Amino acid sequence: MKNLAIALSVFCIQLCYAQKVYLSKIEKTNDNTDKFLYKKADAIKGAEYLGEIDVQGFSNDDAAVFSLIYKKAKEIGANTFSFKPFENITGIPQPLNPANYKIALYYTPKENLAGQKGMLYVFASSDKNQKININEKDYVLTPRSYLTQEIIPGEVYTISTKKLLGSIIKVQAKNNDENLYFQVSSAKVKSDTSGTGGLNLKSGDIIGLERSYADFLSLIYVQNKQ
Structure with a gap:
């Protein structure tokens, strides 16, 4: 009982x-x-x-x-x-x-529909602080926040989670108007294969996001001014 x-x-x-x-x-x-x-x-x-x-x-x-x-x-x-x-x-x-x-x-x-602006978006996880490094500059993302950087045409962006066994990815926009969206996850996240918009390009604890889901996160998360 x-x-x-x-x-x-x-x-x-x-x-x-x-x-x-x-x-x-x-x-x-x-x-x-x-x-x-x-x-x-x-x-x-x-x-x-x-x-x-x-x-x-x-x-x-x-x-x-x-x-x-x-x-x-x-x-x-x-x-x-x-x-x-x-x-x-x-x-x-x-x-x-x-x-x-x-x-x-x-x-x-x-x-x-308005065109994209050539921005890099990096979203935090939803539960704890996360240290990341973008092109050798350190940032701390608080839970449910995100940061943005203007993309410089032709530049390669290296994003690291600053962990011993963490992820490192290198990305480059295809054109000057393309936005890039990523989320740093403190837990394992499964990719969405439903075709309805969600998660993709999984690489360890750095996950590439489809624009629809990223737009939603930018609505409910707080922009981190660093």
């Missing part, structure tokens, strides 16, 4: 902290077959508002949360998204709370 009570308590705690992702509003749908789900820049024109997603409860499994958001977005044909802040009683927009936030969904014609 004691073990049963403990198991029930753990189950209840998990329920309390489980993250829920659901479509809270559907304005219209679109029948496009785009596989991507990019963050919509403020300057983008011609975006058609489709609906909203509510995310309630906190989870460290960001890939699983993104997968749920992606599936909900594709139910109504969205290919772009943006953060929709809550407002306080005086009407001032509030910063994103990773345990309770809204995402607005849109369909944006591909020709209206």
Whole structure:
């Protein structure tokens, strides 16, 4: 009986902290077959508002949360998204709370999507500080943060996790407008082979990210100014 009570308590705690992702509003749908789900820049024109997603409860499994958001977005044909802040009683927009936030969904014609800017993104893991080195310069990434660097055309970027058995990768952008996205993981992460956008290019504890997932992380993580 004691073990049963403990198991029930753990189950209840998990329920309390489980993250829920659901479509809270559907304005219209679109029948496009785009596989991507990019963050919509403020300057983008011609975006058609489709609906909203509510995310309630906190989870460290960001890939699983993104997968749920992606599936909900594709139910109504969205290919772009943006953060929709809550407002306080005086009407001032509030910063994103990773345990309770809204995402607005849109369909944006591909020709209206803003081009990439030639940036290197490196995201932290979600649970602890991580030391990294980029081209012989040391950085400390705090949990759920990321840093960016402008890519210099033709330059090779060497990223290391500063561990005895850690990873070292060398990357170079194919063109001046290409963004590169990586996450430094403190745990083993499986690649996403579903074709719905997620993780790929795994190399030890440095993982290359597909843009859709990286755009989501840049929404819920905090940019680290170093």
